Amino acid sequence: MHTSMTRRTATACQWRVVAAAVVAALAMAATPARCGTQGAKKVSAVIVFGDSIMDPGNNNGLHTVVKANHAPYGKDFAGHVATGRFSNGLIPTDFIAQGLNVKQLLPPYLGVQHTPEDLLTGVSFASGATGFDPLTPVIVGVISLEQQLAYYDEYRSKLMGIAGEEETKRIIDGALFVVCAGTDDIANTYYTTPFRSAEYDVPSYVDLLLVGVESFLRNVSARGAKRIGFVGLPPIGCVPSQRTLGGGPHRSCVPERNAAAQLYNTKVQELIRELGKDTAAFPTLVYIDIYTVIQDLVDHGERYGFTETTRGCCSTGTVEVAVLCDARFAPVCDDVSQHVFFDSYHPTQRAYKVIVDYIFDHYMQFLHL
Numbered sequence: 212m213h214t215s216m217t218r219r220t221a222t223a224c225q226w227r228v229v230a231a232a233v234v235a236a237l238a239m240a241a242t243p244a245r246c247g248t249q250g251a252k253k254v255s256a257v258i259v260f261g262d263s264i265m266d267p268g269n270n271n272g273l274h275t276v277v278k279a280n281h282a283p284y285g286k287d288f289a290g291h292v293a294t295g296r297f298s299n300g301l302i303p304t305d306f307i308a309q310g311l312n313v314k315q316l317l318p319p320y321l322g323v324q325h326t327p328e329d330l331l332t333g334v335s336f337a338s339g340a341t342g343f344d345p346l347t348p349v350i351v352g353v354i355s356l357e358q359q360l361a362y363y364d365e366y367r368s369k370l371m372g373i374a375g376e377e378e379t380k381r382i383i384d385g386a387l388f389v390v391c392a393g394t395d396d397i398a399n400t401y402y403t404t405p406f407r408s409a410e411y412d413v414p415s416y417v418d419l420l421l422v423g424v425e426s427f428l429r430n431v432s433a434r435g436a437k438r439i440g441f442v443g444l445p446p447i448g449c450v451p452s453q454r455t456l457g458g459g460p461h462r463s464c465v466p467e468r469n470a471a472a473q474l475y476n477t478k479v480q481e482l483i484r485e486l487g488k489d490t491a492a493f494p495t496l497v498y499i500d501i502y503t504v505i506q507d508l509v510d511h512g513e514r515y516g517f518t519e520t521t522r523g524c525c526s527t528g529t530v531e532v533a534v535l536c537d538a539r540f541a542p543v544c545d546d547v548s549q550h551v552f553f554d555s556y557h558p559t560q561r562a563y564k565v566i567v568d569y570i571f572d573h574y575m576q577f578l579h580l
């Protein structure tokens with residue numbers, strides 16, 4: 212739980228000690244500086260919408276092949292439990308909740324018995340393989356973003372039951388909302404199935420996604436979200452499965468798929484700038500870039516202590532994900548800490564930690580956290 216945020220808090224705290232010492236010396240009256248994480252601004256809750264990057268197990272009860280509730284998923288999780296998180300251990304939402312001193316694990320909304328405290332401090336509605344294209348969740352039988360909002364409404368009435376109206380408003384006002392989706396739209400719906408690519412070229416498909424993004428963000432805003440972090444797309448062409456499908460004999464990154472992700476990222480940033488002009492509806496809406504840090508992990512893994520950047524740890528590491536990444540017929544790698552990716556699509560816990568540290572270092576101040 213020693214994330215960069217705790218490091219940053221310590222640094223800010225050291226500054227306060229220095230400042231307090233100077234003030235104390237000047238005033239000739241030494242008042243002890245109060246330090247520690249308690250001094251940091253407190254986020255009331257972390258509330259998350261999105262896809263597998265943020266899904267702690269909402270897909271477990273669904274009739275879909277997109278699940279991670281079997282070994283080797285969770286092999287490095289406490290108790291080696293496969294919770295449904297698409298990684299060997301923690302996922303970004305857990306590191307975000309930890310870094311903000313909210314809690315250790317961000318639970319899924321579905322399928323677990325929450326304590327009241329767990330509900331009050333936030334949950335994730337994210338569902339692996341969903342997206343902004345309404346067709347994306349339908350193809351694989353997972354939870355649409357629209358349905359995630361319906362679950363949020365149900366969640367909110369549970370908060371009202373536990374804490375009352377005033378406290379619920381305080382929690383929502385003080386919550387960090389995170390939205391992360393879009394990878395499956397491009398990697399799966401567009402490039403893997405024929406349903407959209409027959410009718411749309413990449414720019415027009417990106418425009419279709421942006422319609423979904425805007426509609427979703429307006430719906431989140433209408434529900435009272437004050438602080439929204441919107442996560443952009445990674446270099447999709449560099450994840451192991453996409454290298455296998457489109458990267459030729461050397462499994463290079465697929466330039467066309469990376470270009471699609473970058474076009475989306477550029478356009479979504481323009482949209483967010485436009486929406487942000489309406490400060491009443493979007494007091495704090497921040498675009499969070501993960502493309503750069505993941506590209507750096509892939510290009511210069513050695514800087515972070517990774518030796519394997521193109522193959523997942525699960526089985527051959529070239530195609531296996533979800534139902535195909537299964538310990539019953541797929542062995543895992545010897546040393547997961549050397550791998551950027553755990554399956555052919557999702558980063559390892561250690562790579563996720565690098566990514567979330569980057570997010571804290573670059574964006575949390577803009578979210579006023």
Ligand SMILES: *[C@@H]1O[C@H](CO)[C@@H](O)[C@H](O)[C@H]1NC(C)=O
Nearest residue numbers: 356357358360423426427430
């Ligand atoms: C947003 O809300 C409107 C009105 O309730 C609904 O028609 C639309 O599907 C929602 N969009 C998303 C992406 O949730």
